[in-house]
Amino acid sequence: MKRQLILEDGTVFVGEGFGSEGDTVGEVVFNTGMTGYQEILSDPSYCGQMVALTYPLIGNYGINRDDFESIQPSIKALIVREATDLPSNFRSELTIDELLKEKNIPGLAGIDTRKLTRLIRQHGTLKGKLTALDVDVQNVVDSLQSCTLPTNQVQQVSTPTPYPSPGRGKRVVLVDFGMKHGILRELNRRDCDVIVVPYNTSVSSILSLHPDGVMLSNGPGDPKDVTEAIQMVNELLGKVPVFGICLGHQLLALACGADTFKLKFGHRGSNHPVKELSSGKVDITAQNHGYTVDPASLLATSLEITHVALNDGTVEGLRHKTVPAFSVQYHPEASPGPEDANGLFDQFMTMMEQFLKEEAAHA
Incomplete structure (x- = not known):
């Protein structure tokens, strides 16, 4: 299912949705780690944030029971270039899509994460909304620019x-x-x-x-x-x-x-x-x-x-x-x-x- 990430500066990224299908709003940040996506998405320090991973292939070694950093992840969304459905690792028990569905976390794949990262590096962290395609982009942008994100993380x-x-x-x-x-x-x-x-x-x-x-x-x-x-x-x-x-x-x-x-x-x-x-x-x-x-x-x-x-x-x-x-x-x-x-x-x-x-x- 096609979904889109709308940023407060008006930039739009259209990609494939995975995980939960719910809409979400948060601060968009990026992580440059080549591995460790399971620990990243379960790190409570990402509460309220939508995390873009700069490494292009995510989910290749699956999800296991041991590498969680919290029981209930509080990340707002996961944004990746490619999310694999065919992990290969002897410890793997779930795909990343299955985990995000289980934890009710939306994901977005297939976008230019390099462009998104350069945008954040140039302008600083930005508020964003991950949503369906049938929304008025300008209304979302206006809402993002006027809203204040929670401070009780x-x-x-x-x-x-x-x-x-x-x-x-x-x-x-x-x-x-x-x-x-x-x-x-x-x-x-x-x-x-x-x-x-x-x-x-x-x-x-x-x-x-x-x-x-x-x-x-x-x-x-x-x-x-x-x-x-x-x-x-x-x-x-x-x-x-x-x-x-x-x-x-x-x-x-x-x-x-x-x-x-x-x-x-x-x-x-x-x-x-x-x-x-x-x-x-x-x-x-x-x-x-x-x-x-x-x-x-x-x-x-x-x-x-x-x-x-x-x-x-x-x-x-x-x-x-x-x-x-x-x-x-x-x-x-x-x-x-x-x-x-x-x-x-x-x-x-x-x-x-x-x-x-x-x-x-x-x-």
Whole structure:
């Protein structure tokens, strides 16, 4: 069935619909990863977004039970050059079309994704609507230009109630702003006793769980929309070690008095080089974010930059100068992507151990 993607600037892409047949509206972004489409479409950080994949063939290794980053994907739509109906992989259980139908997510194939990507790179992210052919394009464009997209994405994807992922090691409270399962897997691999809590959990409730550390997860949207979390992070600092990833990184910066701003078209892919300033080491990283920390705003804070993006010089890592807290803008758990930065989880483990020793010494 022919369907069309209409952008707020009036550009129209006509292609073949797959997955759900429903209409959808969202922010159109692109991801440059060559693999990992299953993790991408199930990443809660894409809540409210329609994702165009720049790699031309999608679905070639199917869908399996193990590579999901959430139980219920919150992506608005998937846009591809070609979606195969004949996957070939020993783990494959579904085609990508079957998954999108099951999860009620519309898809669009057969369009010029290179043109769409160049358009977004030139003009920045755009609002779009995926719909049938029998609509008035100008009416849709007018509606897109006047509408305001929701800003409660974190509320949509965060867990409504706390739950445990038991272990025998360090207790970590993982604040869920739209957590990828890969983060939880890495903590479980280190035998952490993890308790996942909602994004708006109070500091007193977190501390009542007697954590050895607190992890701030990734998540969708503008960090400034999560005001209760900014205050929560501010109050946690110095009381317990803190490690922030992606949105958690931005929230740490805001909690310390820094500022963030929206990037023109964001960083979304699995081959972004990041340099550690202290060692000069470069990691190839997985990234998915539309906002970044303003480096100039850090000068009046207690934070220092630890990592920078080699592509555009943006802030990729922070460390607090006086209390045990650090963060990175990229995804050390990969899922999908390279595992170069996986050792950051071990640094978090070391930080918690050191903090416990210091607390015992002062007791």
